[in-house]
Amino acid sequence: MQIIKKCLFPAAGYGTRFLPATKATPKEMLPVLTKPLIQYGVEEAIEAGLSTMAIVTGRGKRAIEDHFDISYELEHQIKDTPKEHYLREIREVIDKCTFSYTRQIHMKGLGHAILCGETLIGNEPFAVVLADDLCDNTCEESGVLSQMVKLYEKHQCSIVAIEEIPKELTNKYGVIAGNEIEPGLFEITDMVEKPDPQDAPSNLAIIGRYILTPDIFDIIRVTEPGKGGEIQITDALRTQAKAGKVLAYKFKGKRFDCGSVEGFVEATNYFYEKEYK
Ligand code: G1P
Numbered sequence: 001m002q003i004i005k006k007c008l009f010p011a012a013g014y015g016t017r018f019l020p021a022t023k024a025t026p027k028e029m030l031p032v033l034t035k036p037l038i039q040y041g042v043e044e045a046i047e048a049g050l051s052t053m054a055i056v057t058g059r060g061k062r063a064i065e066d067h068f069d070i071s072y073e074l075e076h077q078i079k080d081t082p083k084e085h086y087l088r089e090i091r092e093v094i095d096k097c098t099f100s101y102t103r104q105i106h107m108k109g110l111g112h113a114i115l116c117g118e119t120l121i122g123n124e125p126f127a128v129v130l131a132d133d134l135c136d137n138t139c140e141e142s143g144v145l146s147q148m149v150k151l152y153e154k155h156q157c158s159i160v161a162i163e164e165i166p167k168e169l170t171n172k173y174g175v176i177a178g179n180e181i182e183p184g185l186f187e188i189t190d191m192v193e194k195p196d197p198q199d200a201p202s203n204l205a206i207i208g209r210y211i212l213t214p215d216i217f218d219i220i221r222v223t224e225p226g227k228g229g230e231i232q233i234t235d236a237l238r239t240q241a242k243a244g245k246v247l248a249y250k251f252k253g254k255r256f257d258c259g260s261v262e263g264f265v266e267a268t269n270y271f272y273e274k275e276y277k
Pocket residue numbers: 110130133172173174175193194205206207208232233234259
């Protein structure tokens with residue numbers, strides 16, 4: 001069995017919902033408290049045992065690369081001062097994994113962004129994290145990716161994380177239909193990108209955590225543009241599910257939609273309560 005070592009972060013999107021903040025700052029660098037969104041995702045991947053972070057960036061995203069690098073000037077300035085501990089967490093992240101980058105030149109959708117990452121991933125199964133879905137584990141459980149990697153070891157197929165949402169919100173998510181084979185684990189029979197509530201096959205929405213087997217790249221290559229004229233990973237996964245097996249996993253833990261202002265504020269309040277009180 002091939003073990004999962006790499007995690008892909010599609011991070012080329014414009015973050016228009018956070019303009020003007022995202023005009024010159026990548027949305028993945030917006031902080032929840034003192035930590036940028038993407039660092040939460042990288043820490044979740046490290047906790048799941050992954051050590052190569054493959055980041056698909058775009059124009060105006062250089063701050064991400066600088067963040068996961070040493071800042072000699074800063075380190076020199078605060079060395080042996082009481083402020084040194086502020087950099088401890090990010091230094092640990094940098095020491096534990098390697099980062100590789102490629103650019104998505106044209107914005108043609110999430111499926112296309114994942115395909116751009118093929119050069120960094122190669123022919124092995126990998127995880128995908130959408131950094132604006134910020135997840136936190138409950139005390140008794142490990143992180144979402146960690147739960148999914150364990151499931152992969154058992155089933156060795158693509159897996160998407162899902163949660164129940166109010167039916168009126170289905171047009172914001174990929175939505176699955178499937179047969180529950182174990183409590184909380186579904187074998188997918190169909191999936192639709194952002195269906196209107198009346199067309200949605202269920203209220204089980206995909207959140208930004210995926211484990212993908214590498215045959216997905218060939219499938220994406222022949223996937224036609226779908227919702228919004230973009231190449232959708234949901235459509236590629238539907239093809240994969242029809243030809244074989246794709247699982248949907250109702251993860252344990254909390255998830256915040258930090259792609260929206262409401263979710264961002266909710267996450268900020270949650271982590272403030274958790275870490276500062
Ligand atoms: C993407 C996917 C969608 C998924 C969502 C999770 O949409 O296309 O299937 O449910 O992420 O956050 P986006 O939020 O990028 O529009």
